[in-house]
Amino acid sequence: MRLQEIDRGDSIFNRLLIAFISLVSGMRLPDAARVAFYHKDFFGSPMGAWTQAAMRGPSAWSVGDRELMAALVAKWNSCDFCVGAHGAVAAKEIERSLVDTALADYRVAPISDGLKATLEFLEAMTLRPTELTSKSAAAVFEAGVGAEALKDAIAVGAIFNIVVRYANALDFALPTANEFDRAASMLLKRGYAS
């Protein structure tokens, strides 16, 4: 973590909260949660509200689908923290082996044609955004995905193109696989709204 105020908390309440959660969970509170608590009114609140709606709100996509999208956006941005965090949540909703296959190459993973086409759109959105055209979206429609479902996926893509950038810029500490797994249980239970 490159900003010490985020690491330790920016108020007495937040310092106590970070210490308490770390103590109860038996692991260092991940940097993503520390950022969510920091200067909350400025960023954590509006970002958390959109993330909670996109990742846990009503959608044609399952929570596992959306977490897999997040993990892949993280992969395309070389964000090891977010690949680990969201891959771990996806693995609780989908099979771990399926998540690993999709992370290695979603094109050969045993997932629906609609999800594959959507991931192809999200990959272009992440890596070549100016090349997106109506044909890119039409290809997703042809795979059986509706406009509202594609919009939901685009929201996930936009949010994680933000998250990975501050995670990388701030150099989030990488938890162990076991810690990612425990943090994933908390994310499934509590969601993203800070």
Place this chain on the structure above:
Amino acid sequence: MTASRPDHRALAEALRYRVLEGRGVSDHATRKAAADRAAGGPAMAVPYDDLASQIGECSHRVTDAQVQGVVQAAGSENAAFEIIAAAAMGAGLMRWRLALKALDEASDASAGN
């Protein structure tokens, strides 16, 4: 009772408005310039330019020195955080707008058939 669908456009706008136009420690112009720069916009003054463009193009290559440079120039970690958040948001919302444009155009074309 069925929960209503999320209004992603409103949620994205609420985030943009808060980060770029709301109260903060850093000045609005720097936050706005960082968001634009990370979305491929014009260069900023040193040392902001290096960090904002790196966050936009290749965030995993951001260095300690780039972040520390902005902490020094902006005057506090809090102000630096605002600029980092603005840059990250600028790159993400640029993708949001382009992807929605593609979606809207495809939906219009589909409705016209």
